[in-house]
Amino acid sequence: MIRVALAAAACTTFAFALAVALLERPVPAVDLPAAVAGTLGASGVEHPITAVLLNFRSYDTLLEIAVLLLAVVVALALHEAQPDSPDRMGLDNPLLRAVIGALVPLMLLTAGYLLWAGATRPGGAFQAGAVLAAAGVSLRLAGVALPGFEPPRLWHAGLALGLAVFLAVGTGALLAEGGFLAYPTGWAGALILAIELALTLSIGLTLLSLYRLAPPNADDPNAAVDGSARDGRHGSEPVATGRGGAASSDEDEQIGMGGDSPSRPDASAPP
């Protein structure tokens, strides 16, 4: 109770401070929308947000893709340090496979359109990469093995591609123009498109990899307690979470989520 009261007091204070800051906000010294609109013609793209992301403030995007690479490297390192049991994920459901077979080409088309549209209207590398990752995740849910993850060299190269292309373009501009990421006049549009293409691939692959690098439900410590669920499992069947109830008494201690495969109505049935 004291804990809740203290938390409520802290949050009220926090909200009050934010509200005061909002009411007493200073007038902006620089008119940023006008500044962006004034230099938009030289940016190589027609959409102001894309221009800010990849030209005026391209350091932000460079560091963003570096953060993504860092996240996936940490996940890879954890994966190396704690080997997983063989990946048996996938619902062997013909309807799901048919629906995904129809959806994935459309998703790839949408990703390509979003990437291309980013130059003139809302869209861009992250949106396209997110759609790509969603396509990869649904393929994985259907149990379709994606090529290129084994051996991992190609996979790792794809993860690093976005940052590598970004750094290469930035360094090239440094040598040619004398400023890091200062695109040469007339080349900005093509360079931005090249960077966005590499970013899309890397962002999609990063999100998909982070999804794949979580340990499978087969390694659930509470599932290991009742061995029958573990051994009697068919290869392509969804993995039972093993929450039959005996493993943990405190409900709050449970992981509280189904995990990798979403539609599993019989997962909690004891074996």
Next chain:
Amino acid sequence: MNGAMLFPWVGIVLCAMGLFAFIVHRHLLRRLLAFNVMGSGTFLVLVGLAQDGRGVDPVPQALVLTGIVVAVASTALALVIFRRWYRVSGHARLPEDV
């Protein structure tokens, strides 16, 4: 207060709610959700403040887009770490220090 300023006010409410849930709950998944609610509130404040009567400002929108990407990646990494912690310990929360 005009209609455009509705978004920062909602953002402040979301920030406070997220902070409250982050403090109160101990389950790591709930904390992660609270962290995300708080992040969404921050994004709303940033984007909403930029609509303050001078038309749409693309700079905060680009900043928020970058922030969303980083938030997605950090959430995914947190989930990976959380699942690995759950695998080695069998617990969905961290042991108490005090």
